[in-house]
Amino acid sequence: MTARLVPASDAALEAAAQALSAAPVDSPGIRDHAWLHAEPAEALRRLQLARDHRIEHGGLAWVVLADEVAVGYISARIYDDGHRAETFSVVARANQGLGVGLEARRLVxxxxxxxxxxxxVSLARPDSASAAISRKLGYELSGAETRAHPEGFRVELERYELQLKA
Structure with missing residues (x-):
């Protein structure tokens, strides 16, 4: 499956929201990505907020395409010094395990x-696909963090760091 990134326009986010909201509510780990169990309109609203927040804080945002179909979202926050960034991504359950997330992160x-x-930096739940992708791409585990989720629960995350070559 070939992955490609396109700018996170409202139209592209709408297609991604449709794919992301198709996951069944009882999927493992589903709580961590609130838009995965939301109706498409709510998933779209949440993706637009995430995109706008990233861009407002010096970041970039894309929709992930697999074989030209929207299947996810990925973004990067570039910090003030311009030399450090943090990435975030989510891929629809139906497209996980196919290399789409790995290729999208590589493109970013x-x-x-x-x-x-x-x-x-990439933060990931222990034993998640995101953690595995980080390790495959050469990130090193550098610690752990607990972050508040917008829905009121706390999420335990591993912190992975990667030094890019000039």
Whole structure:
């Protein structure tokens, strides 16, 4: 399956929201991504808020396409110094395990390196696909964090860091 990134326009986010909201509510780990169990309109609203927040704080946002169909969302926050970034991504359950998330993250890392970013952080639940992707791409585990989720619960995350080559 070939992955490609497109700017996170409202139309692209609408297609991603349809794919992301198709996951059954009882899927493992579903709480961590609130839009995965929301109706499409609510998923779209949440994706638009996430995109707008990223861009407002110096970041970039894309919709992930697999074989030209929207299947996810990925973003990067570039910190004030321009040399550090943090990534976030989510891929529809039906497309997980097919290499789409790995290829999307690789594409984002290439874009960040081209923009002069030298250090990238990714936070992931232990034993999640995101953690596995981080390890496959050469990130090193550098600690753990607990973050508040917008729906009121706390999420335990591992912190992975990657140094990009100049």
């Amino acid at each position: 890392l290439e874009a960040l390196a081209a923009a002069g970013v030298r250090s990238v």
